[in-house]
Amino acid sequence: MDVFDALADETRRRLLLQLADGAHTAGDLARTETISRPAISRHLKVLREAGVLDVQQNGRQRFYALRAQGLEPVRDLVERIASPPEPAPPVSEHHLDALELEVRRTVRDRPARQDHRQENSA
The missing domain is CATH 1.10.10.10 (Winged helix-like DNA-binding domain superfamily/Winged helix DNA-binding domain)
Incomplete structure (x- = not known):
């Protein structure tokens, strides 16, 4: 038993x-x-x-x-029921990594774009 x-x-x-x-x-x-x-x-x-x-x-x-x-x-069993695993985030880490890369590119390219705009307006 x-x-x-x-x-x-x-x-x-x-x-x-x-x-x-x-x-x-x-x-x-x-x-x-x-x-x-x-x-x-x-x-x-x-x-x-x-x-x-x-x-x-x-x-x-x-x-x-x-x-x-x-x-x-x-x-x-009681611990498993009382403490269910945390749900997966709605966005995977892979997508967050891609977002981080895009943010870095934007930040890196931004000063160059601003300098180019100032040259054209002068």
């Missing part, structure tokens, strides 16, 4: 929010939910398989902790 499928369930999202505060046992997490402890364990299994949870055994207890790297595909 990928991370997006895992996050599609509201219960799993709530569990992740609790785990964002630190590691918890399945029993700790079950106390805040209205579903059974076995159901919580199934949700935790899905989150583990999606790569968003780490599990550490401490004696008879298992502690579940958020694995932030597992959420990178979600973070990448």
Whole structure:
């Protein structure tokens, strides 16, 4: 199961929010939910398989902790949506280069044209 499928369930999202505060046992997490402890364990299994949870055994207890790297595909998607690439300028750089060249030619030729006009008027 990928991370997006895992996050599609509201219960799993709530569990992740609790785990964002630190590691918890399945029993700790079950106390805040209205579903059974076995159901919580199934949700935790899905989150583990999606790569968003780490599990550490401490004696008879298992502690579940958020694995932030597992959420990178979600973070990448949200960043991409929130920061779309800048649109291309309406004029390409090639055209701007040609315009710059023409401006330089005009500036260079202008004094010569003015001198020529003054000679003709005299």
